Amino acid sequence: MEVYDIRPMLAPAISFACSGMVFLFGSNKYWRRFWMLSASVLKLIVVLSMLPGSLRGVVYVFHLIDFTPGIGLGFRADALGMFFAAVSSTLWVITTVYAIGYMRGEEHLVRFFGFFALCVSTTVGIAFAADLLTFFLFYEMLTICTYPLVIHDETPEALKAGRKYLIYTLIGGAFILVGSVIVFNATGTLDLGSPGILSADIGTQTLALIFGLLITGFSVKCAIMPLHGWLPTAMVAPTPVSALLHAVAVVKAGAFGLLRTVYNVFGVELLSELGYTKPLMWFAGFTIIAASLIAIFQDNLKRRLAFSTISQLSYIAIGAAMLTPFSATAAIVHIANQAFAKITMFFVAGSIQRTTGKTNVHELAGIGYRMPWTMGAFTVAALSFIGVPLFAGFITKWYISLGALESGDYWVLAVMIASSMLNAAYFLPIVYLAFFKVPPGTKMRVTEASPTLLVPTLICAAYVIVLGTTAEVPGMPFSLAQAAVHFVFGM
Amino acid sequence: MYDWPHWIIVAVFSPLLGAVLTPVVSLRDRRVAPWWALGAMTVSSFAASMLVIRVAKEGPFSYLPGGWERPYGIELRFDEFSASVAIICLIGWLALLYSWRYTECMHDMPKARIPYYYTLVLLNLGGMMGLVVTGDLFNVFVFLEILSLSGYALVAISGEHIAEMAAFKYLLMGAISSLLVLFAIAILFSITGSLNMADVTVILSKTTYTTPAALALAMLAIGFMVKAALFPVHIWLPDAHSIAPSPVSAILSGLVVKVGIIGMVRVYSIYNGANLLDLHVFNQVLVWLGALSIVMGAFFAIFQDDIKLMLAYSTISNIGYIVMGLGLSTNFSVIGGTVHVFNHALIKATLFFAAGALIYRTGFRTLTDLRGVGRVMPLTCIAISIGAISIVGIPPTAGFLCKWYIALGAFEAGQPFFGFALIFGALFIFIYYIRMVNAFYFQEPTRPEILELSEAPASMLFPTLLLAALCLVMGILGRIPLTFIEPAAARLLTPLGG
Numbered sequence: 001m002e003v004y005d006i007r008p009m010l011a012p013a014i015s016f017a018c019s020g021m022v023f024l025f026g027s028n029k030y031w032r033r034f035w036m037l038s039a040s041v042l043k044l045i046v047v048l049s050m051l052p053g054s055l056r057g058v059v060y061v062f063h064l065i066d067f068t069p070g071i072g073l074g075f076r077a078d079a080l081g082m083f084f085a086a087v088s089s090t091l092w093v094i095t096t097v098y099a100i101g102y103m104r105g106e107e108h109l110v111r112f113f114g115f116f117a118l119c120v121s122t123t124v125g126i127a128f129a130a131d132l133l134t135f136f137l138f139y140e141m142l143t144i145c146t147y148p149l150v151i152h153d154e155t156p157e158a159l160k161a162g163r164k165y166l167i168y169t170l171i172g173g174a175f176i177l178v179g180s181v182i183v184f185n186a187t188g189t190l191d192l193g194s195p196g197i198l199s200a201d202i203g204t205q206t207l208a209l210i211f212g213l214l215i216t217g218f219s220v221k222c223a224i225m226p227l228h229g230w231l232p233t234a235m236v237a238p239t240p241v242s243a244l245l246h247a248v249a250v251v252k253a254g255a256f257g258l259l260r261t262v263y264n265v266f267g268v269e270l271l272s273e274l275g276y277t278k279p280l281m282w283f284a285g286f287t288i289i290a291a292s293l294i295a296i297f298q299d300n301l302k303r304r305l306a307f308s309t310i311s312q313l314s315y316i317a318i319g320a321a322m323l324t325p326f327s328a329t330a331a332i333v334h335i336a337n338q339a340f341a342k343i344t345m346f347f348v349a350g351s352i353q354r355t356t357g358k359t360n361v362h363e364l365a366g367i368g369y370r371m372p373w374t375m376g377a378f379t380v381a382a383l384s385f386i387g388v389p390l391f392a393g394f395i396t397k398w399y400i401s402l403g404a405l406e407s408g409d410y411w412v413l414a415v416m417i418a419s420s421m422l423n424a425a426y427f428l429p430i431v432y433l434a435f436f437k438v439p440p441g442t443k444m445r446v447t448e449a450s451p452t453l454l455v456p457t458l459i460c461a462a463y464v465i466v467l468g469t470t471a472e473v474p475g476m477p478f479s480l481a482q483a484a485v486h487f488v489f490g491m
Numbered sequence: 492m493y494d495w496p497h498w499i500i501v502a503v504f505s506p507l508l509g510a511v512l513t514p515v516v517s518l519r520d521r522r523v524a525p526w527w528a529l530g531a532m533t534v535s536s537f538a539a540s541m542l543v544i545r546v547a548k549e550g551p552f553s554y555l556p557g558g559w560e561r562p563y564g565i566e567l568r569f570d571e572f573s574a575s576v577a578i579i580c581l582i583g584w585l586a587l588l589y590s591w592r593y594t595e596c597m598h599d600m601p602k603a604r605i606p607y608y609y610t611l612v613l614l615n616l617g618g619m620m621g622l623v624v625t626g627d628l629f630n631v632f633v634f635l636e637i638l639s640l641s642g643y644a645l646v647a648i649s650g651e652h653i654a655e656m657a658a659f660k661y662l663l664m665g666a667i668s669s670l671l672v673l674f675a676i677a678i679l680f681s682i683t684g685s686l687n688m689a690d691v692t693v694i695l696s697k698t699t700y701t702t703p704a705a706l707a708l709a710m711l712a713i714g715f716m717v718k719a720a721l722f723p724v725h726i727w728l729p730d731a732h733s734i735a736p737s738p739v740s741a742i743l744s745g746l747v748v749k750v751g752i753i754g755m756v757r758v759y760s761i762y763n764g765a766n767l768l769d770l771h772v773f774n775q776v777l778v779w780l781g782a783l784s785i786v787m788g789a790f791f792a793i794f795q796d797d798i799k800l801m802l803a804y805s806t807i808s809n810i811g812y813i814v815m816g817l818g819l820s821t822n823f824s825v826i827g828g829t830v831h832v833f834n835h836a837l838i839k840a841t842l843f844f845a846a847g848a849l850i851y852r853t854g855f856r857t858l859t860d861l862r863g864v865g866r867v868m869p870l871t872c873i874a875i876s877i878g879a880i881s882i883v884g885i886p887p888t889a890g891f892l893c894k895w896y897i898a899l900g901a902f903e904a905g906q907p908f909f910g911f912a913l914i915f916g917a918l919f920i921f922i923y924y925i926r927m928v929n930a931f932y933f934q935e936p937t938r939p940e941i942l943e944l945s946e947a948p949a950s951m952l953f954p955t956l957l958l959a960a961l962c963l964v965m966g967i968l969g970r971i972p973l974t975f976i977e978p979a980a981a982r983l984l985t986p987l988g989g
Contacts, residue, residue: 065967065968066970067886067887067891067892067966067967067968067969067970071895073887073967111932133886133895136886137886137887140885140886141885144880144885147925148932148933151929151933154933154934154935159929159933159934162929163925166921166925167922170918170921171915171918174914174915174917174918177894177895177898177914178898178910178911178914181895181898181899181902181910181914182902182907182910184899185899185902185903
């Protein structure tokens, strides 16, 4: 059931307006915090207010304006979009609090928080985009808005990383634009509101071209190898930005674009006839293993997390590519599962860096005694990634495996098992170092991170457990994911 | 009120008349000159807006000075393409306002020359207005010369040695192109015995003189290509546009090169209407030259440190877009190309105004020297950033529409290669704009004295910010120019009786 409602547009618009206020009045510390929190909290309220309706199967649509006849700015809050929006807005409130604590005393804060708030706006815009063009619009805006955040330190290294980031993502964007143009030329519409707008009579050559262009374009932000190069380099950014890039906005925008392409542009039926998703599966499977292997050898904590992100994101891609209901559920819920677990880890890395100045894994011996709560949160996230039951990551692995059995891709099971072991291989040593390997002569004194850093970390860690234990409770994101799956598979 | 028939004369002749009288009225006090020029332009703008309203309501209309019927008299023809008078007036008016303070900082120019500066700007604007509204081939040449000659002088006006060199280069290329246009018009006259464009189209469709007609087409095309600065006949543009005073650069880069495009559109409509020649080869040449311009313009721009030189090269790229759109000759691509005539004028004027404001305040013009200027001139730098985002074609700014439509046209025409070239060419452009944004905002100043400056004066800031706002608005309200230009594009592509 479609309802015409302004809220899908209001959610990005409110945070857009608030970010404008951050730029205007941001030089005062208190006003800056006020508008930043307004941006994220108000948006969360708007998004959550649509949640009951979404769970009942209501789709909120809003058409703002036509740029030109046929293409325009339209918003649509369907189950898949709501899922992404709910996850990102929840995380954003938490990240904002953390960022306020983390960035205390830094320079150029107006710019930083202004663009930070703009990213809030654009991410929800991506989630609620009703057509490919609106999607592309917010997708490119996100690229532009994150650039000043990546190069925030203004060091030559940061500028170089920023350049690399832009080159990768803008080339990806160009692929998406060309793909969209061809879709429009072939079908006369860009609407994302149906289970597939393309049909087989367009011709396999064009369809293959469209699939290649759109998937390649989105794979850049989704960091599927070999298009992942920007992500580890962008680690020079301040930690809240890394969390933002890796867990909430940028990479998820890419993953979400993949889901939209598979489910709403092509549609499951057409793709299973065409069989184009097989190569995507191979690439994703390769990325899961290869990125994990690289991660094992990283000593810098944030770099290790970065490669772990690359590996985890391909879960979404592989889940989407298998084209079965179970794997689709996994792909969608993994947006949330990975986000909460990974953001916990980044918060931990940032807290450690701010509190002790340590950035490398080998320096972390005994840190569990100094910062027990922080490292406890890290342990929860690590167990989730390994796929221990009761933690969020288990759900993903379970459903991907079910999907693999359903579609007959048994090799994916092997990838899942290998990935679990590799996750254990690069996360558990950190836990071990932190709690069990105390260098002689260390004083056992607890000096936890400041509350603005610690509380968001703990909330995220708690959420990882909640997601893993109560997935079936009505109203949890899981039910939204199932609603989305039912829609795209016509069940 | 809008249907008073004589507005078209008012629109064209008030800048021309104002130009002639500027030195006279400012004899006693040269500070009068800018206000007088602004007044003349205001009158013209009002008349132009009446004309645009009329064409929107009634469609194309003609005006016959003295009541002489065609083909005996001169015909002024106002169609949707002529509606570019609106953008000429807007940017012209703002450039005049902007010049008021800018001329003060041109130290090499004797102060006594200021009234003549305004004369030349008004002549240039009047010439353009005349060219876009005329329906007569010989008039095209006359107005082309008015605007070209005043253009050469404006490039040279600062009096620096290098400016004279640039102006001379511009003059050489420009004179050759004007001659080509004149010869071609003579050929067409000898074939058809008429100078009226509509008439020429009709007679051409009945003749069998294909070879001379093809020769004339080639000469007209090359002539206008030089004016439009299409690769490889662009070589005059970078120097001329970067050395001219900034408001003049805005006019030259935003408007004057577009007149070359409008000229091409007129030629195209004659030949396509007459359906005498097979235009496929011609179209392919245009498309390829367009693609080359996009790539070469962007490529050269990457290596520039001087901001105005960079902007000048980017004009070549953008002309490439427009010409590619015309050459693809599908409905979508022509709409995209012609709308970009308007939008690029807005964007490039924003950029040149903003760059001029930076130069006015700091006295520096290279990216290296201008590092960190975003901290002291935030508004100007916001304008330049908006311009940069627009010109790269990030939605929802004005530059996106043309990219979208021309790419769509390329796929519609079954030439996907050019769709790719267009969209990936735009990435090249981004590289050099990002360098600019980096320098202004994210790099430590190399000239610490920059940090003590203040924002540009209001009379320069207002035009800059207004145009920057329009860059955003025209993207969101893009359907207004698009639906406006649609019938004209459709007419351009249909042969007579076809």
